[in-house]
Amino acid sequence: MPSTEAVALRGINRQRSLATPAILFVVLLVIAAIRGPHLFTSDGLAGALIGASPLVLATLALTPIAIAGPAGVDLSIGPIMTLINITIVLGLTKIDLTGPVAVFACAIGLGVLLQAAMGTLIATLRISTVVVTLAVYLVVDGSNTVILPHSGGTAPAWLSNFGSASTIFSPILYVPLAAFVLWWLVSRTTFFRNIRLMGANDRTAFVSGISLIPTRIGAHVIAGVFVGIASVMYTGLIGSADPTAGAPYTLNAVTALVIGGASLGGGRAKGIGSVLGAIDIWLISYVLSTFNFGLNASYWTQFATGAVLVAALVAGAILASLSTTRPDDGKWLARWGK
Amino acid sequence: MEATRKNQHDNLQLTPAKLSRRALLQTGSVAAAGIMGGLVGSAKVWAAAAGSESVLKSLPAEVQQYYELATTTPLGASVYHDFKPKKSAPWLIGYASSFGGNTWRIGARTRLQEVLLPKYKAAGLVRDVITTEANLDLPKQIQQIRQLVDQGCDAIMTIGAAPTALNGVIKYAYDHGVLFVAIQGGVTSPYALQISGNYALGGKLQGQALGQSMGGKGNVLIVQGIPQAEASDDFRRGHEVGLKGFPGIKVVGTVDGSWVDSVAKTKVLEFLATHPQPLHGLASQSPGDLGALSALQQAGRKIVPITAGGEMGPLAYWRDHPDWLKLTYQAWPPGNEMEEGWEAMLRTLLGQGPKIASILIGPGAIKHSDLANLLPAGTTYTSNEWVEPPYQEWFPRKTMDMYFERPADPLQKKG
Numbered sequence: 092m093p094s095t096e097a098v099a100l101r102g103i104n105r106q107r108s109l110a111t112p113a114i115l116f117v118v119l120l121v122i123a124a125i126r127g128p129h130l131f132t133s134d135g136l137a138g139a140l141i142g143a144s145p146l147v148l149a150t151l152a153l154t155p156i157a158i159a160g161p162a163g164v165d166l167s168i169g170p171i172m173t174l175i176n177i178t179i180v181l182g183l184t185k186i187d188l189t190g191p192v193a194v195f196a197c198a199i200g201l202g203v204l205l206q207a208a209m210g211t212l213i214a215t216l217r218i219s220t221v222v223v224t225l226a227v228y229l230v231v232d233g234s235n236t237v238i239l240p241h242s243g244g245t246a247p248a249w250l251s252n253f254g255s256a257s258t259i260f261s262p263i264l265y266v267p268l269a270a271f272v273l274w275w276l277v278s279r280t281t282f283f284r285n286i287r288l289m290g291a292n293d294r295t296a297f298v299s300g301i302s303l304i305p306t307r308i309g310a311h312v313i314a315g316v317f318v319g320i321a322s323v324m325y326t327g328l329i330g331s332a333d334p335t336a337g338a339p340y341t342l343n344a345v346t347a348l349v350i351g352g353a354s355l356g357g358g359r360a361k362g363i364g365s366v367l368g369a370i371d372i373w374l375i376s377y378v379l380s381t382f383n384f385g386l387n388a389s390y391w392t393q394f395a396t397g398a399v400l401v402a403a404l405v406a407g408a409i410l411a412s413l414s415t416t417r418p419d420d421g422k423w424l425a426r427w428g429k
Numbered sequence: 430m431e432a433t434r435k436n437q438h439d440n441l442q443l444t445p446a447k448l449s450r451r452a453l454l455q456t457g458s459v460a461a462a463g464i465m466g467g468l469v470g471s472a473k474v475w476a477a478a479a480g481s482e483s484v485l486k487s488l489p490a491e492v493q494q495y496y497e498l499a500t501t502t503p504l505g506a507s508v509y510h511d512f513k514p515k516k517s518a519p520w521l522i523g524y525a526s527s528f529g530g531n532t533w534r535i536g537a538r539t540r541l542q543e544v545l546l547p548k549y550k551a552a553g554l555v556r557d558v559i560t561t562e563a564n565l566d567l568p569k570q571i572q573q574i575r576q577l578v579d580q581g582c583d584a585i586m587t588i589g590a591a592p593t594a595l596n597g598v599i600k601y602a603y604d605h606g607v608l609f610v611a612i613q614g615g616v617t618s619p620y621a622l623q624i625s626g627n628y629a630l631g632g633k634l635q636g637q638a639l640g641q642s643m644g645g646k647g648n649v650l651i652v653q654g655i656p657q658a659e660a661s662d663d664f665r666r667g668h669e670v671g672l673k674g675f676p677g678i679k680v681v682g683t684v685d686g687s688w689v690d691s692v693a694k695t696k697v698l699e700f701l702a703t704h705p706q707p708l709h710g711l712a713s714q715s716p717g718d719l720g721a722l723s724a725l726q727q728a729g730r731k732i733v734p735i736t737a738g739g740e741m742g743p744l745a746y747w748r749d750h751p752d753w754l755k756l757t758y759q760a761w762p763p764g765n766e767m768e769e770g771w772e773a774m775l776r777t778l779l780g781q782g783p784k785i786a787s788i789l790i791g792p793g794a795i796k797h798s799d800l801a802n803l804l805p806a807g808t809t810y811t812s813n814e815w816v817e818p819p820y821q822e823w824f825p826r827k828t829m830d831m832y833f834e835r836p837a838d839p840l841q842k843k844g
Binding site (some may be wrong): 127129130132134135138142143145146211236241242243244245251252253254255257275325330331332333334336339340367373376377380381382384390392395 | 454525529557558559561562563564565567571572573575576579580590591592593594596597598600601610656657658659662711
């Protein structure tokens, strides 16, 4: 029977990748409480929800692809969110399908379709995820500008109201909550465990009877569902269609994924880590906006964002090395306890 | 500059006689405007008109001409006609810029921080300015604007990253009693007070001047700014309209200069390397003129006419080569554009009542004889600073007064 220390250590190890985003989250939250207490009002939380939701959901979408590994970084997410945004605002409006069911069905359907196509290419032709998604990034980004030369249109009224919401008790809360419940359910399925095993070691997964091609495609399909929901929230945020504004989500979501403790080698990433990482990115921006950097605001903001990220990643690496260089589980923890 | 702005209408084919005819044709509208003028004291009338029907014809004819080619700009009555700030002066101002990485933005920010803020602080009208910049990240700019509202700003000035995407947060600001001013224009929301140059009109006049400098024939390369930005599209549209008046001129290509000289230079060099045909003119957007000039120099090509729109380098070249251009126009001197936005904001905070949702001003002509006064000694072909005419020549107080219901010098009246 394992000692209580060993059990505790396994718990710590299990949550090790969450330490960095969780600590950063607490620190940023404390600074936000001091510098911008309005965040904790109904208005402030509504702003945080609508502002952070697209990034949180986009990072969640990247998570199954990162878990499936190897080097499972989806670079296409920004332009794909943009394409779905354009489809909602221009396409659905044109055929007068603007109700919530139609919008969510179209967004999720398009997200799943594009991700399934990429997953098929990656799985069947064994091309690197980065290469395929970069190619799709370029194709979709270019197409977006051709379809919509410059921003315009108006999102359906129920959706564009997201952007001026003043209370959290509205769809800007319910939609992300539903997405989290969906993630919780999916991540507990056998299929999701197969994705994890494939990401950790695809040979072991194969000899265990896991069919790799459908599993990898399945990881992309799950991602597609969350890309679709993220795109709806993003459309609610900007209330219109914009051919380029979604592109920064690629870099921000990948950064959030890494802060959230995902291993880009595959096999290891947690939904809660991705959510925390994305909230951290949003909080960094929030906290920095409470400082008045004056004439050189953009340079100081960039510098401070980069510095916080580097500090967070270094802290994460130190935490990881501390726990992997222990002599052995029980004795290490026992000594540490004394 | 005001004198040259009046003269520019000769180039617009709007001679004084034609202007008079236009005024006569507008008699009916003016009469209607007169009736409306008797009613403007009623907040209800303005509230009903706000954001919908154009009130352009109720403005003096002298400023109506600045709205030529304006398409997406809201022309309804300003929702801030009867605006009263939540607090009395001194006010806290937010400045949410979409990015800060080119010479235009630096010029605008410098005027704000080093001239306007100290002057209005001393007058007891402004407490401080909180500046945010989003590095062209639209969701970040939305978050920053919302945060400025929540931080208690009384008014927010912004240069938006997109024309429609800020509409939700602009409405949020309005609903919270915060004055929202879009300098450099470019938003479609009726809940913003917009003020800027008319860039489409500026582009048209620049295109006409370029055509004249080219002798009315030849190949032109268009160097646009950031394609999705409203101002960039306006300039490009104006350039095309202006050049259409010259049947002998052919547009042979368009490149994106991104309003950064180094980018414009690279893109023009790429075009020159892949298009060996002769080029006779460049319709460029500042900042980008300097990059275009530099590309021609580096490629060893003939220095053909360029729409020199405000950066000192190309104007210095013109100073030394008088036959290079016949005329050019400046549509957006950065410091003056910041100051006109600032003044409109302060006037609205002081209850002067803007009449129209979008305040536009026409471009200013630059003749070769002006250069001696506009360019400081020692200006070289590589100078990337902007020519700034004195503010009261660029946007005279009496012209600004025409856009307000209860006009007064903002520095003479303390809230």
